[in-house]
Amino acid sequence: MKTGIIGLPQVGKTSLFKILTKAKLEDRGYSNPKEIHLGVARVPDDRLEKLAALYKPKKTVFATVEYADVAAIGQEALKEPNLLASLRNVDALIHVLRVFEDTTSVGFAAPIDPLKEIEDVEFDLMLSDLTQIEKRMERLEKDLKKMRSPELEAEHALLLRAKPQLESEQPLRSMEMSADEKKLIRGYMFLSQKPVLYVLNISESTTLGVDLDAAVEKYGLTKIASRPGTGATAICGKVEAELAEMPDDEAEEFLSSYGLVESGLRRLIRKSYELQGLIAFFTVGEDECRAWTIPVNSRAQQAAGAIHSDLEKHFIRAETIHWDTLLAAGSEAAARSQGTLRLEGKDYIVQDGDVMHIRHSG
Ligand SMILES: Nc1nc2c(ncn2[C@@H]2O[C@H](COP(=O)(O)OP(=O)(O)OP(=O)(O)O)[C@@H](O)[C@H]2O)c(=O)[nH]1
Numbered sequence: 001m002k003t004g005i006i007g008l009p010q011v012g013k014t015s016l017f018k019i020l021t022k023a024k025l026e027d028r029g030y031s032n033p034k035e036i037h038l039g040v041a042r043v044p045d046d047r048l049e050k051l052a053a054l055y056k057p058k059k060t061v062f063a064t065v066e067y068a069d070v071a072a073i074g075q076e077a078l079k080e081p082n083l084l085a086s087l088r089n090v091d092a093l094i095h096v097l098r099v100f101e102d103t104t105s106v107g108f109a110a111p112i113d114p115l116k117e118i119e120d121v122e123f124d125l126m127l128s129d130l131t132q133i134e135k136r137m138e139r140l141e142k143d144l145k146k147m148r149s150p151e152l153e154a155e156h157a158l159l160l161r162a163k164p165q166l167e168s169e170q171p172l173r174s175m176e177m178s179a180d181e182k183k184l185i186r187g188y189m190f191l192s193q194k195p196v197l198y199v200l201n202i203s204e205s206t207t208l209g210v211d212l213d214a215a216v217e218k219y220g221l222t223k224i225a226s227r228p229g230t231g232a233t234a235i236c237g238k239v240e241a242e243l244a245e246m247p248d249d250e251a252e253e254f255l256s257s258y259g260l261v262e263s264g265l266r267r268l269i270r271k272s273y274e275l276q277g278l279i280a281f282f283t284v285g286e287d288e289c290r291a292w293t294i295p296v297n298s299r300a301q302q303a304a305g306a307i308h309s310d311l312e313k314h315f316i317r318a319e320t321i322h323w324d325t326l327l328a329a330g331s332e333a334a335a336r337s338q339g340t341l342r343l344e345g346k347d348y349i350v351q352d353g354d355v356m357h358i359r360h361s362g
């Protein structure tokens with residue numbers, strides 16, 4: 001699962017990438033500013049931390065997400081084949097919007113207007129998709145003249161629906177599609193179809209005592225964020241950059257001095273995880289407590305496959321309990337005697353926050 005960080009030039013994309021992945025880019029020999037930076041971030045999870053406090057395992061393993069700091073969008077950028085290819089390859093987008101003023105740098109003469117930034121970047125994404133559709137349709141129409149096939153006809157019909165959608169400046173993520181159509185369209189990796197999280201990069205002075213949801217409302221993103229496959233949040237890049245360098249207890253104090261209860265970065269990572277329809281289940285023990293990432297609505301047997309393909313193959317049952325029920329019971333033995341530790345079969349739909357022991361044969 002990879003998330004691409006996009007946005008107009010100089011809005012704070014690389015800064016966000018650095019705090020997300022704790023990457024020290026200058027140490028890693030990224031010499032070319034056009035190079036795509038890749039890094040991994042830990043998905044913060046209070047539930048796993050609490051489970052680890054109960055089990056005191058040797059190792060606690062958080063879920064991770066991969067981020068790509070692609071490059072600025074705009075001015076023909078999407079016509080560059082390398083950039084376009086890496087952007088097509090991501091599963092979701094984080095779109096950074098500038099809400100900070102920086103008088104010390106040049107080029108910040110433009111007024112702060114996140115809605116305009118969304119419009120501009122979305123336009124480029126849609127234009128790139130439209131160009132791709134037009135090329136493919138030309139080819140398809142030629143092929144269909146030679147030979148009619150139901151697959152090609154279905155594809156053609158779908159593109160015929162997608163084209164006017166883009167022409168009327170509606171991203172493909174808001175087009176209704178059946179499961180079959182989604183499958184059919186997947187191979188195109190359309191940019192405007194990818195789920196997007198808009199991130200307002202707000203200035204440190206406005207964060208004082210301001211809650212981050214209020215920023216989303218203030219800059220007019222609430223309505224946009226309710227569209228399909230779309231979310232919005234805010235962070236203060238400057239504050240987060242300082243936070244990233246601090247030990248946890250100091251970080252907490254620092255946050256409260258800004259009137260914040262939670263780091264915006266934690267929320268951001270979690271939101272981008274949710275936006276992709278991902279949930280976590282846990283395995284626990286004295287050796288290791290660990291979060292595993294699965295798509296929402298996964299069955300228990302598929303979830304076992306996230307751990308190991310053998311567990312999926314030889315799956316018998318899963319001992320299951322929700323994380324907070326387990327914590328309230330205090331131990332698995334106590335939960336078992338209370339009857340809250342259940343045995344679930346292969347078709348059980350795993351819930352976000354389930355703790356599971358997979359029983360298997362062989
Ligand atoms: N005041 C303030 N300045 C910021 C913030 N985030 C980034 N900047 C400044 O904005 C400039 C651009 O930041 P980058 O993170 O390099 O932005 P970018 O979007 O990666 O830029 P390009 O890759 O060139 O498009 C730098 O001078 C940063 O110091 C912020 O939250 N507050």
Ligand SMILES: [Mg+2]
Binds near residue numbers: 013014015
């Ligand atoms: Mg950059």
